[in-house]
Amino acid sequence: MSEATRNRIMEAARALSYVPSEAGRSLSTKATKRIGVVSAELTNPFFPQLIEPMREGLEKRGYRTLLITDRAENPLEIGLLADGSLDGVILTTATLGSSLPHELASRRIPFVLVNREIDSIAADTCVMDNRSGAEQVAQLLIRLGHRRVGAIFGPQETSTGRDREVGLRAGLSEVGVSLPRNLTRRGPFSYETGHRAMRELLDNPTPPAAVFCGNDVIALGAHSAAIGRGLRLPRDLTIVGFDDIAMASWESFGLTTVRCDFTAMAEAAVGMLLKRIKQPSLPHQRQVLSPRLVLRGTHGPPAS
């Protein structure tokens, strides 16, 4: 096609408000320039904070983000991801028993696991060292003199929930502190989990002096429940979270927590996925980011 012909066509297209049809384009090139990001409810503030930098990173590289929600009540079907409309998938919410990664792998759809991982599959993965983060919390509590420690863990069928529990228990048991069964609770990573569990822990005849929470959203629920009972932090109670979402730094909470670098995690995930799309046969990568304690205002020595 000559330059002049091309120009005349482009001009006519502009005059007619023509926009290239993605449907037509995908049939010819097979690339859709669309990436599916699978997340849990967006009303859980953890996910927007992880997803926003992924969306930005993908946008910079010319990809659009299709956000798809996967919920326990209504699990995502593979058909939604494998209908040819996506060049690749980022999974942020895989549970240890998820079949989705296996189904993506068997269909040769490029994907990356971020935030949560699965032991049973070889896949590109980017996660925090959750165990080390929780061990750091255990060491902090011990340094402060805590012996009566409680915990509100996330779900055991997620690698984040499992590894943070393992880390806390390991760190405490090194100095002979154990977690009594009546001071531990477990539930989904939600405000409601933290709120309900903290009320139960406070109803205990000898309530805990410090409570580790499986993530910040749980910790914010626990914080609210403690405030609702008239407690003042950290004078009456120590609460430590995990993730360092934006809200943790608000003066209204001043939550002591473990920082996960969402931007670094998002960038690593986007980079891995685009590499995988270009070179499907590359060996799989597993990247582990190191968390660190952020000391704010919800930790202190036990009330004497």
Next chain:
Amino acid sequence: MSEATRNRIMEAARALSYVPSEAGRSLSTKATKRIGVVSAELTNPFFPQLIEPMREGLEKRGYRTLLITDRAENPLEIGLLADGSLDGVILTTATLGSSLPHELASRRIPFVLVNREIDSIAADTCVMDNRSGAEQVAQLLIRLGHRRVGAIFGPQETSTGRDREVGLRAGLSEVGVSLPRNLTRRGPFSYETGHRAMRELLDNPTPPAAVFCGNDVIALGAHSAAIGRGLRLPRDLTIVGFDDIAMASWESFGLTTVRCDFTAMAEAAVGMLLKRIKQPSLPHQRQVLSPRLVLRGTHGPPAS
């Protein structure tokens, strides 16, 4: 095609893990069963709360939600919405000068304005009565005895920012209370806006005794700034928000605010859009929902 042939084809397709190609299907039927939802940053918790019930409502009716972000720094181009991949669009963030609604209308792409509206276009619209909500706040402040009132408004180029400001001023001026210029601030609907503005207001030689905030996210920033200065609410300061997002009800805040029914708004928007897709020539509808005050723990009489 005979039933037996169809069955043999379906069986072969299953054996080959075949999933219908959306790209192929869209070319033949023109319907993609995809709806674009345009929102601002998801890290602003207002948007997830509005979007989640829309996504659910669309899912129930067999539609997938493609979430697309429109940001001031990187405004959305019409090409992203008009490439044939969407059956319709829900706009949650239109500013008064937005060209997007006009471009969608001229391309005959079904769309609905929700949360924010635009005067210059005939379109299906679902909004709160923002003016009446802010008037109710003015009446509350007056009943409590407040005369030294400040405000942190949202952007004037949004109908929500504009109408809430108009309502507050109208309600106050009915009883002869005015908003001094040095006690008003304005900015994007963000935590940072509220945090910075509240610090400035508190630096005033005679700070306000009550502050109206353009939305809850601004109010949470203002709350944090006040706590950071050692103030106790409502003893030292009254703060009232707008929206009643989930966080407003947390005991850590106990924010007095104006309730907008997100679920009703989302359902109305989904209903209008699907009607419009079926019957493009229907007359346009405008639905206005009534807000109501929610009295929690951040309002009280001025310190004497």
